[in-house]
Amino acid sequence: MIRSLQNQLNQSMDDLFTPNTFEFGYCVMSLDQAERMLMQSDLTVLKLSGVDTKNLSLKGFQMSKENHNRNKKDSSFCRNSFQEFKKYVLFPKAKGNSLNAIKERKMKDEICFQKAICLALLGFFGNFTIKIPKKMTSATNPLQCLVQISLQNNNINVEELVEKVYNMTDPKNKMEGSKKTIQRIHNKNIMYATSNFLLDVLRLCGFFFDSKYPKKSCKCVEQERVLRIYYHNKLLLTKEDINSFGKEINDF
Numbered sequence: 001m002i003r004s005l006q007n008q009l010n011q012s013m014d015d016l017f018t019p020n021t022f023e024f025g026y027c028v029m030s031l032d033q034a035e036r037m038l039m040q041s042d043l044t045v046l047k048l049s050g051v052d053t054k055n056l057s058l059k060g061f062q063m064s065k066e067n068h069n070r071n072k073k074d075s076s077f078c079r080n081s082f083q084e085f086k087k088y089v090l091f092p093k094a095k096g097n098s099l100n101a102i103k104e105r106k107m108k109d110e111i112c113f114q115k116a117i118c119l120a121l122l123g124f125f126g127n128f129t130i131k132i133p134k135k136m137t138s139a140t141n142p143l144q145c146l147v148q149i150s151l152q153n154n155n156i157n158v159e160e161l162v163e164k165v166y167n168m169t170d171p172k173n174k175m176e177g178s179k180k181t182i183q184r185i186h187n188k189n190i191m192y193a194t195s196n197f198l199l200d201v202l203r204l205c206g207f208f209f210d211s212k213y214p215k216k217s218c219k220c221v222e223q224e225r226v227l228r229i230y231y232h233n234k235l236l237l238t239k240e241d242i243n244s245f246g247k248e249i250n251d252f
Helices: 002-009 031-039 079-084 099-122 158-169 179-204 239-251
Strands: 126-131 145-151 154-157 207-212 225-231 234-237
Touching: 099 126, 099 145, 099 179, 099 225, 099 239, 145 158, 145 179, 154 158, 158 179, 179 207, 225 239, 234 239
Parallel strands: none
Antiparallel strands: 126 145, 145 154, 207 225, 225 234
């Protein structure tokens, strides 16, 4: 059955959206089988037809009705609701392909590469501790969280320092909007402030940067975006080098 599905997955994108293209019939698919199938394809939404739901766990799957808009998928279904719908199909995960979405993903990748390069340079002068972010991303490169820096016999808890300084200047309770929006802006500002702090530490080590800043915003911290890195008045890395080496370091 898996081989048959793999052959069907090679069809064109237009065929993927044809109703009932992937009709499984009255079969029973285990959770392991479903996971293997999803890992071998670009499809992230599993919809089954005539499947015995007692043998299929819904945990970790994004379910939605066939007649829903592909960009407005329900994130979860309880078992009782799932059993009410009989026809399910497979279709690819919606991914923003607009110019703004592509530009946003490119910018996030460049932030990751810049931070990776900065941490690598810092490693020549001291030590640092990072941690894996709570939420991993599949569309962009993962951004590691800087926790602590040890430099010249000084231990700096970066997380606590940045959080304290940021909250003193622009606390959450001064922001307007929903809690989710406020938290998202807060997390983004902490990320930008940490990146700027890391560049300031490298300046103490003899580096300086040719940088640019985004447009000023009343909500977000201005993040320094490095174009070239110099060390003792000599060009060390260009923007292309930062992106290239930064990706290799980040992937490692």
